[in-house]
Every structure is written in structure tokens, then in C-alpha cells.
Amino acid sequence: MNYSEVLETAKQNIGTTCKVCPVCNGLACRNTLPGPGSKGPGNGANDNYNAWHKIKLNMDTIVANTEIDTSTSLFGRKLDMPLLTAPVGSIRLQYHPDSDVKDFNEQCMAACETRGLMHFYSTGLEELTHVAAIKSRMAHGNNGVPVINPEADENIVAQMKRCNEGQSPLAISVVVDSAGLPHLKECHGSGGTKSVEQIRMLKEAAGVPLVIKGVMTAKSALKAIEAGADAIIVSNHGGRVLSDTPATAEVLEEIAQAVNGKATIIVDGGIRSGIDMFKAYALGADICMICRPVIISYFGGGQAGLECYFDKLRAELTDTMYMCGARSISQITRDMVRI
Numbered sequence: 179m180n181y182s183e184v185l186e187t188a189k190q191n192i193g194t195t196c197k198v199c200p201v202c203n204g205l206a207c208r209n210t211l212p213g214p215g216s217k218g219p220g221n222g223a224n225d226n227y228n229a230w231h232k233i234k235l236n237m238d239t240i241v242a243n244t245e246i247d248t249s250t251s252l253f254g255r256k257l258d259m260p261l262l263t264a265p266v267g268s269i270r271l272q273y274h275p276d277s278d279v280k281d282f283n284e285q286c287m288a289a290c291e292t293r294g295l296m297h298f299y300s301t302g303l304e305e306l307t308h309v310a311a312i313k314s315r316m317a318h319g320n321n322g323v324p325v326i327n328p329e330a331d332e333n334i335v336a337q338m339k340r341c342n343e344g345q346s347p348l349a350i351s352v353v354v355d356s357a358g359l360p361h362l363k364e365c366h367g368s369g370g371t372k373s374v375e376q377i378r379m380l381k382e383a384a385g386v387p388l389v390i391k392g393v394m395t396a397k398s399a400l401k402a403i404e405a406g407a408d409a410i411i412v413s414n415h416g417g418r419v420l421s422d423t424p425a426t427a428e429v430l431e432e433i434a435q436a437v438n439g440k441a442t443i444i445v446d447g448g449i450r451s452g453i454d455m456f457k458a459y460a461l462g463a464d465i466c467m468i469c470r471p472v473i474i475s476y477f478g479g480g481q482a483g484l485e486c487y488f489d490k491l492r493a494e495l496t497d498t499m500y501m502c503g504a505r506s507i508s509q510i511t512r513d514m515v516r517i
């Protein structure tokens with residue numbers, strides 16, 4: 179199976195909201211929510227996508243012709259490349275009425291296991307989704323990290339307890355920007371934004387490293403760190419929670435400078451290729467996260483479709499490192515890109 183075949187199969191299976199465009203740039207789906215689109219005028223996903231392409235690569239091939247090593251580590255676990263698959267709450271509502279996010283999580287964790295990666299899964303809106311994801315996590319070498327919506331604190335703590343029954347996950351994430359999702363308020367009336375004190379309490383309750391997802395300013399990053407976050411995800415939820423935020427590629431560097439090594443930095447939003455991933459590491463990210471093309475690859479071939487996409491990303495990242503003079507992830511530096 180090659181990636182073109184994955185896309186062709188996805189077109190048959192994915193439903194009507196996603197057009198499986200040659201580039202997943204948020205244009206054809208801009209006003210589909212429910213669906214893969216963005217909130218308000220719908221420009222958020224496209225802004226994210228475009229911002230990576232404004233960053234150019236500085237080629238340097240006057241270096242020793244040695245092997246490329248794309249590996250890194252996260253929460254004590256080796257990853258074959260700095261890539262995570264992103265949490266998705268529902269694919270039935272957003273893509274195809276006959277699809278099931280439980281299977282999406284299972285196939286993601288299976289594919290991540292064979293490719294040495296990690297899947298961040300949404301604990302979802304239904305208890306059964308969370309229970310099934312824990313089962314998948316156990317079956318695939320504990321390579322899933324639960325991402326909990328900003329519900330009422332007692333609900334989050336209860337979900338954290340469930341995560342820690344049996345083998346604890348390597349980390350637990352709370353997605354704070356979901357406070358901007360209209361349907362979330364309807365499902366969990368008392369949820370919403372979280373104060374530093376609340377996050378501090380959640381960090382205590384987690385019992386494992388805490389990842390705060392949905393940070394878009396240096397100020398917000400420092401508050402998350404003050405509350406005890408071990409990692410932050412620079413994310414605007416793929417443009418789905420507020421229109422006219424900057425793109426994640428535009429804020430990444432200033433956030434990385436403010437964080438200054440005090441927390442692991444993950445970034446998502448419009449990252450589509452190993453070339454985009456390289457740019458993100460050059461601007462200070464430790465790890466990248468991808469969502470929509472991962473969903474497309476799932477519809478295009480389940481585990482095999484996902485593995486095909488991961489292999490493509492790894493080949494692109496390896497080639498970019500080769501051409502820009504980096505032989506390991508830690509050798510990717512700011513001077514290798516031009517804005």
C-alpha cells in the first residue's frame with residue numbers, strides 16, 4: 179500500500195465532511211463543524227497550514243556523510259521519531275456515521291507500536307470510549323496518553339483515577355482550550371477554563387507527568403509551568419476553538435524561549451510532512467503532533483494506512499535532516515530555517 183492508495187481508499191470510506199484533498203490545508207472543509215473544519219469564519223486550520231510554508235529551509239550539505247538518527251524520548255520512552263498522533267473525541271459525529279473512535283484509537287496505538295511512536299487519545303464524551311482506550315493501551319505496550327476534556331474538576335479527577343487503575347499511563351493530559359468548544363459546555367455544564375490553582379490540584383491528582391494541551395502564549399505557558407505542568411502542547415485545537423488566533427508556527431519560537439527548557443514542548447496545527455516537523459524542531463519544539471491527516475490515513479487503511487503515513491513522514495524528516503546538515507534531532511538548530 180502506498181500513500182496515494184491510502185488517500186484513494188479514504189475517499190471511499192470517510193463520509194461527506196472531509197474531501198481528502200491532495201493537501202490537507204483546511205480550505206475545502208473550512209465551514210464544516212461538526213466535521214473537520216474550524217470555528218467561526220473557518221480560517222484557523224488554513225492559517226496553521228500556511229504558516230509552516232512561510233518558513234524556509236537553509237540547505238547545508240558540506241557535512242560528513244554519516245547516518246541520520248531521528249529518535250528521541252518522551253516520559254522515559256524512546257520514540258523512533260518525535261511524532262505523536264493527536265486526540266480525537268468523535269469520528270462518528272465529525273466524519274462518518276458508521277465509524278467508531280474506539281477503533282480509531284485501537285488502530286492508532288497498534289500502528290504507533292510497530293513504528294515506535296505514541297498516541298494521545300481523547301478519553302471522549304462516553305465512558306465506553308475511555309474504557310476501550312485503556313484496553314488498547316494495555317494491548318500495545320502502554321503507548322497511549324489519555325487526554326481529558328476540561329470538565330468539572332471532580333470529573334477530571336475521577337477520569338485520572340480510572341487511567342491509573344492497573345498500569346498507569348506514562349503521562350496524563352488535560353486539554354484546556356476545549357473550553358471554547360460549544361458542544362462541550364452542553365455535555366459538561368460545570369466545565370470550562372481552569373485557573374493555575376485548579377491545574378496545580380490536577381497535577382497532584384494525576385500521579386504521573388501532566389501535559390497541558392492548548393497553550394498559545396508565553397504567558398499561558400508560564401502559568402502552566404507554575405502549576406506544575408511537565409509538558410505543554412502549543413495548539414489552537416486545529417483552529418476549532420477560536421477564530422483569528424495566530425498560527426502555532428507563529429507563536430512557537432517565543433513560547434519556547436519563555437519556557438527555556440522548563441517543560442517539554444509539543445506542537446500541533448497544520449503539520450503535514452516531515453519537512454514541517456523539521457521546521458518545528460528548529461523553532462524549539464521537542465515533539466510534533468498531527469491530527470487530520472492521521473484520521474484520513476485511518477479511513478484509508480486502518481493500521482496499514484497509518485503505518486504508510488508514518489513511514490512517509492519519517493522518510494521526509496530524514497531527507498530534510500540530511501540536506502540541512504543535522505544528523506540527530508538535537509542537532510536541528512534555529513539557523514537551519516529562515517523566516
Ligand SMILES: Cc1cc2nc3c(=O)[nH]c(=O)nc-3n(C[C@H](O)[C@H](O)[C@H](O)COP(=O)(O)O)c2cc1C
Nearest residue numbers: 264265266267300353415416446447448468469470
Ligand atoms: C475532528 C477533530 C476532533 C478533535 N477532537 C479533539 C479532542 O477530543 N480532544 C482534543 O484535545 N483535541 C481534539 N482535536 C484537536 C486535535 O487533537 C489537534 O489539536 C488539532 O487538530 C491539530 O491540528 P491538525 O489537525 O491541523 O493537525 C480534534 C480535532 C479534529 C479535527
